[in-house]
Amino acid sequence: MRAPSPKQGRFLTRLARDERGVSAIEFALVGPIVFILILGTVEVALDMIVDASVQFAAQQASRAGLTTTVPSSGTRDAEARRIVNNVLGGWANIGGSVSITTRAYTTYNDIGTSNYQDSMGGFGDVVLYNISVTIPSFSGIPKLFGIDSLTFQRSYLVQNEK
Template sequence: MKRSVRSWPCLSAWRRLRTLPRDERGASAIEFALASLPIFFLFIATIEFALDMTVDVTVQIAAQAASRAGLTMTAPATGTRATQAEQIATQYLGTWKNVGATVTVTQLDYVAFSNFGSSTYKAANGPGNCGDVEMYTIQVTMPAFTGLASWFGMPTLNFQRNYIVQNEECTS
């Protein structure tokens, strides 16, 4: 029995391959797959950036509130002035501690503005003396909210604010 040309399997496949470039079925699914990936990453990056900026503003507000407590010569009722500043900072930054942030507050006593920026300081445990220049540093270290930041070499995020106050002058 002689086969007709139409029934040859390879010829049928060849005809299908020739019509494939004109076939537009599934084109919108491929376009969606190609366009949705960058849009998804842009969306996640926007969320990460907004949350990071929120943490940064919160650290700034905490530093301002803690610096107001550092202006007076009155010793805190309990603990040191750095401990008091850390408690105030924790009030503002407590939400971020719930997601794995660590908050550290350090206090340095420079005695005078002329010593500021040099290595002439002492680690302060108390409020300092009358007229001393004190520097408080609030640092927040936390993991990134999304995994996107670790792709760019930032597995942890650091937010820091320094504030400098001069203790009130003593009146005699």
């Protein structure tokens, strides 16, 4: 192998010290990572908003059923569903779905057994509210990890007033 000529040596030295274009190369390397981190942060923030709205809807629905008084708008079950749909209806509009189930048990000992009614129960009954929202991801970041849709769920267990 031949040694570089003096002219080639000066060129290589000058090339090694040349800093033009370094910031463009750094941006090309770091830019996509920063962009994904920003999108991921926005995704997590929006997911936390959905989660908080499911929490709020479950609390409000359980309050509607807790009193065992029939609201002027219809049955307690219909009132609880109306409250949940008012709070979570916007998430269904973006391609998601909202699921509401209620199970009334006569005592706390019956929870988890087949001794229940699909209703809000009567006086003194123990009612389990389960509210679930399934939505597509906002940014598409979860799809990179094989997650096609996100599900947020809350369950509340209350005893109706006697």
